[in-house]
Amino acid sequence: MDEDVRKTVRGIALLNASEHDGRTRNDAVISKVIGAMPELRARIKEIIPLISEVVGDVNAIPLDKQKSELESSFPELLTAKPRQDRKGLPMLEGAEHGKVVTRFPPEPNGYPHIGHAKAAIIDEEYARMYGGRLIFRFDDTNPENERLEYYAAIKVGLDWLGVRYDAVKNTSDDMELIYKKAEELILAGHAYVCTCSKESISKNRREMIECKCRAGDLDQNTKRWHKMFEKFKPGEAIVRYRGDMHSDNTVMRDPTLMRIIDEQHPLHKDRYRVWPNYDFAVAIEDSMDGVTHAFRTKEYELRNEIYYEILDKLGMRKPRVLEFSRLEFEGMPVSKRVLKPLVQEGRVSGYDDPRLPTLEALKRRGIVPEAIRKFVLSLSFTKSDTLAPFEKLESFNRKIIDSTSPRLFISVEPAKLIVKNNTMKEVEVQNHPQTDLGSRRIQLDGSFYISGMDARSLNEGDEVRLLELYNVRITKKGTPMEAEITGMDFKSEIPKIQWVPAQNAVKIEVLVPKILFVGDQFNENSLEVQEAFTEPHYLELNVGTEIQFIRYGYCRKDSASQAIYTHK
Ligand SMILES: [Zn+2]
Incomplete structure (x- = not known):
């Protein structure tokens, strides 16, 4: 592999030098190497020393020698056509x-x-x-x-x-x-x-x-x-x-x-x-x-x-001069005439407010640059100004972040559940079902928060599995709700719900950005704030980490007490 890289770098350095009176530069070669082998982008730090070395070698040879090596060893570069x-x-x-x-x-x-x-x-x-x-x-x-x-x-x-x-x-x-x-x-x-x-x-x-x-x-x-x-x-x-x-x-x-x-x-x-x-x-x-x-x-x-x-x-x-269509999302105007007053009047929190189409806002919301690039290149190169669906950007983003986003439990609109006969003190849970992102230990004492929606749908006598733990039967619907363990075996027919240990639950707010404008009207309900509890492990993650809250959606950690909803 690295011999291939070295060979590619040498060819590019020779070509560039021969086009510039026998001298090439690191930066010129780096961009062309990445252009030719985009997969090296992630290893850029590693290959820079290699590039400097090759550039030094090539600059040390006279122009006519550069040209002859180019012709004998890299003839394809001299007739290179842009990739279709x-x-x-x-x-x-x-x-x-x-x-x-x-x-x-x-x-x-x-x-x-x-x-x-x-x-x-x-x-x-x-x-x-x-x-x-x-x-x-x-x-x-x-x-x-x-x-x-x-x-x-x-x-x-x-x-x-x-x-x-x-x-x-x-x-x-x-x-x-x-x-x-x-x-x-x-x-x-x-x-x-x-x-x-x-x-x-x-x-x-x-x-x-x-x-x-x-x-x-x-x-x-x-x-x-x-x-x-x-x-x-x-x-x-x-x-x-x-x-x-x-x-x-x-x-x-x-x-x-x-x-x-x-x-x-x-x-x-x-x-x-x-x-x-x-x-x-x-x-x-x-x-x-x-x-x-x-x-x-x-x-x-x-x-x-x-x-x-x-x-x-x-x-x-x-x-x-060539034209392409303007890119704008429905209900998310990019015009300064529209955005500036929103910021000045405090209707959004700033240019990084997650409802906005600014790069800072997209970043804060959890959209990654690779997703934006893939999305832009996926739009057909037409001149018609159609509004692009934000969901399409989300789907590119989801594919990219899924394998690196730790899974965590969350309970939104928390409701308390006491499992009367719990004897487990701790459980170890994998942070990702496929990727090795390590695991976390969760302390247990039988009291949990589950999501309000799940709590409302459960009735006395219902059996449900607390994910990663055990099956329980609801014995009392109320506040708190009560339940008893019925077994450990995985049963496909019963619902599975996520939970948060009540004793050291971390309280967070999740900001859920909604469409900013409906027609020409500012949507007063464009930012929903959801109260939630999550696991203590949340506090150990860096700000900026993308998390998949199980049965809820992807969110980006914005601070110790706030997360921003990215997408489903
Ligand atoms: Zn005049």
């Missing part, structure tokens, strides 16, 4: 192996959510599928909305998802370049500075009317452009692209390229006040960054025309 449709993703048009560059360009204006996860995973999967690169770029050119905490939160979210990128950058670091490009458009007459009011600009756009500024000469535009950096106030002047005021595509009716925003930028403070809008910044950045395939959600489709035109007019290389 690796995980349900369609092949990319115009994609050449080793030359695909994708980018994930979030704006740091909020917490990352399931929609970001979809974009980042698709961007990454395509980069890996073609042995290419993924650029992680903060599109941070609207200081009004951007905060340092969001840069950090997005990065944390991406790391949690296991998305690995080959480079990270900020659009705001390219402001000088963006100014140069804006000037180029102005000088060539493809853009002009408009000083009309916001209201008249919108009205003119609707009515397809050209304003006076559009006819202004170069001298006027240049003067106004310079004034945007000092004299004009925000809203007094914008740079507009000279599009077509009669276009059916309203985006093309002289869209804004640059505007004035007098806000402190999280990274650059007050160094800049003239900022590009989305269309302008994204086109220039994608082109400059060498992006070959730029993915975005379908809602941007009408903006493709301006994207390509800007690059055309600037004589810049044009990436291919």
